[in-house]
Amino acid sequence: MKAIFKRELRSYFLTMTGYIFLTMFLLLAGLLFCLFNLAGSVTSVKGVLGLLTTWEAFILPILTMRMFAEDRRLKTDQLLMTAPVPVKSVVLGKFFAAFAMVTGALLIMLLYTVTLAFFGTVNWAETISSFAGFWLLCGVILAIGAFMSALTDSMIVAAFSTYAVLIVTVFLGNIAAVASGVLQSVLLWLSPMSRFDDFGRGILDPSALVYYISLIVLFIVLTVKVTERRRFA
Amino acid sequence: MIEVKNLVKHFGDKKAVNDISFTVNDNEVLGFLGPNGAGKSTTMNMLTGYISMTSGEIKICGIDILENPIEAKKKIGYLPEQPPLYPEMTVREYLSFAAELKGVKNIKKEIDAAARKVGLTEVMSRRVGNLSKGYKQRTGFCAALLGNPEVLILDEPTVGLDPNQIIEMRGLIKSLGREHTVILSSHILTEISAVCDRVLIINDGRIIAEDTPKNLAGRGGKAKRIIIRVDGGDDAVSAVLDGLDGVTYSKLGEGGEYEINISNASKDAGKKLFFAFAKAELPILEQREEERSLEDIFIELTKGDK
Numbered sequence: 001m002k003a004i005f006k007r008e009l010r011s012y013f014l015t016m017t018g019y020i021f022l023t024m025f026l027l028l029a030g031l032l033f034c035l036f037n038l039a040g041s042v043t044s045v046k047g048v049l050g051l052l053t054t055w056e057a058f059i060l061p062i063l064t065m066r067m068f069a070e071d072r073r074l075k076t077d078q079l080l081m082t083a084p085v086p087v088k089s090v091v092l093g094k095f096f097a098a099f100a101m102v103t104g105a106l107l108i109m110l111l112y113t114v115t116l117a118f119f120g121t122v123n124w125a126e127t128i129s130s131f132a133g134f135w136l137l138c139g140v141i142l143a144i145g146a147f148m149s150a151l152t153d154s155m156i157v158a159a160f161s162t163y164a165v166l167i168v169t170v171f172l173g174n175i176a177a178v179a180s181g182v183l184q185s186v187l188l189w190l191s192p193m194s195r196f197d198d199f200g201r202g203i204l205d206p207s208a209l210v211y212y213i214s215l216i217v218l219f220i221v222l223t224v225k226v227t228e229r230r231r232f233a
Numbered sequence: 234m235i236e237v238k239n240l241v242k243h244f245g246d247k248k249a250v251n252d253i254s255f256t257v258n259d260n261e262v263l264g265f266l267g268p269n270g271a272g273k274s275t276t277m278n279m280l281t282g283y284i285s286m287t288s289g290e291i292k293i294c295g296i297d298i299l300e301n302p303i304e305a306k307k308k309i310g311y312l313p314e315q316p317p318l319y320p321e322m323t324v325r326e327y328l329s330f331a332a333e334l335k336g337v338k339n340i341k342k343e344i345d346a347a348a349r350k351v352g353l354t355e356v357m358s359r360r361v362g363n364l365s366k367g368y369k370q371r372t373g374f375c376a377a378l379l380g381n382p383e384v385l386i387l388d389e390p391t392v393g394l395d396p397n398q399i400i401e402m403r404g405l406i407k408s409l410g411r412e413h414t415v416i417l418s419s420h421i422l423t424e425i426s427a428v429c430d431r432v433l434i435i436n437d438g439r440i441i442a443e444d445t446p447k448n449l450a451g452r453g454g455k456a457k458r459i460i461i462r463v464d465g466g467d468d469a470v471s472a473v474l475d476g477l478d479g480v481t482y483s484k485l486g487e488g489g490e491y492e493i494n495i496s497n498a499s500k501d502a503g504k505k506l507f508f509a510f511a512k513a514e515l516p517i518l519e520q521r522e523e524e525r526s527l528e529d530i531f532i533e534l535t536k537g538d539k
């Protein structure tokens with residue numbers, strides 16, 4: 001797993017994908033940060049991260065679209081799948097490499113926030129839990145993206161099917177907003193984006209944590225299964 | 234040692250591999266010979282655990298590839314038909330990655346040794362994507378050698394190499410065959426006869442012949458092919474040939490050349506032919522006996538199968 005992780009992480013920077021991702025993410029985060037926090041003299045990053053939840057859905061597939069699709073195109077999956085390494089390690093190595101990219105980006109963003117401490121009091125509990133929630137939400141999106149990449153040979157299809165799934169999940173929250181009663185609770189429960197609001201309140205709600213982590217695990221397991229199953233076609 | 238029993242692979246309706254069984258002994262070089270689409274790569278992909286079989290059994294050094302894939306894969310070095318390379322990495326980075334995947338201990342030392350063996354030393358810091366086809370092939374081959382696996386499976390290892398490189402590669406495979414169990418595939422006959430101890434001729438997913446290259450060449454049995462050039466009219470030549478037993482012939486072009494196939498020929502069939510023409514006062518200007526090549530046998534065997 002370590003070998004795969006290292007190679008994937010390095011490859012992000014050898015193929016420009018990593019730079020494209022970081023540039024887009026940090027530009028967008030920086031822009032929102034300037035508009036809301038600096039211009040509006042707000043010390044809470046909750047709002048910016050909340051807005052980013054929708055945007056990142058479009059940026060993160062940059063990291064995942066090549067994940068398996070590209071290996072199949074280059075036939076390098078023949079190297080990975082005939083090496084004495086379980087499929088699980090291959091999938092985890094790739095997932096954690098993408099997750100490391102996101103973690104790096106978020107750490108840089110955290111530095112933005114630290115500058116806010118010079119202008120006023122920052123509610124650190126809220127900041128940290130917002131970041132933690134956002135981080136896990138990114139993990140969910142990466143896991144979904146990984147799964148989509150495992151399903152198809154084309155990275156374009158992988159990217160767009162990930163967008164499709166994510167748009168639906170974003171809309172789950174919007175539909176929930178106009179629904180009522182049980183339906184609303186169910187939709188809100190299903191929507192990873194609305195779960196994020198829980199973190200914004202400065203408490204690490206165990207049920208929200210469990211929810212995100214379960215989704216990550218679910219999609220990683222599905223990715224492993226799909227990758228194994230493809231070879232049994 | 235490799236044991237394969239009743240191996241079958243279907244892709245939808247297509248039977249790519251249709252009940253293949255064979256064993257390969259330690260330190261033996263086995264060749265898969267067959268035209269494109271015969272099922273060579275598919276068989277190799279199953280041997281290496283890349284794809285699963287529809288049915289059948291594969292044991293690598295006694296280890297079942299389905300029951301214990303990780304242990305079985307540790308025994309194998311695989312060079313697929315298209316070398317599985319990451320173009321953005323340098324050769325050294327790529328080989329280090331392959332070595333790490335295989336759990337090689339002394340990575341630098343082993344990479345340098347393997348690179349020297351296949352002649353990669355001078356391109357170690359170049360990007361894989363910028364290499365020539367020959368160097369790409371060697372990079373893939375080098376990766377297969379890492380970890381010094383007992384079994385080497387090489388899918389068309391000389392495709393895309395220039396003639397000098399082909400000779401080098403054959404020499405390398407031959408020398409590796411002294412310490413490794415090797416399976417290599419090819420659709421080139423001379424290649425197989427040059428390096429293999431034994432050949433499986435595969436066509437349409439089946440083994441249609443199995444023998445040493447030498448015995449296969451002798452499979453034509455007593456059949457002989459003789460080319461002659463005669464100074465004489467068609468009718469006169471035909472009259473002589475028709476008078477001989479077990480002879481079929483065809484005219485080659487307009488130069489008075491004939492190809493003569495003699496089934497069940499004796500040692501002095503050539504002599505008899507000569508005197509038959511001499512008696513008819515038709516001078517033979519040129520006469521040569523042709524070895525029945527593996528190529529002929531191959532064409533004959535695959536023709537009969539369709």
Ligand SMILES: Nc1ncnc2c1ncn2[C@@H]1O[C@H](COP(=O)(O)OP(=O)(O)O)[C@@H](O)[C@H]1O
Nearest residue numbers: 244247249267268269270271272273274275276
């Ligand atoms: N993944 C696949 N899906 C469908 N058919 C395949 C697949 N791989 C190979 N085949 C078919 O199986 C047959 C054998 O192919 P292959 O093993 O590549 O032959 P060879 O290596 O001897 O040229 C061919 O007819 C090929 O089209």
Ligand SMILES: [Mg+2]
Nearest residue numbers: 273274275314
């Ligand atoms: Mg092939």
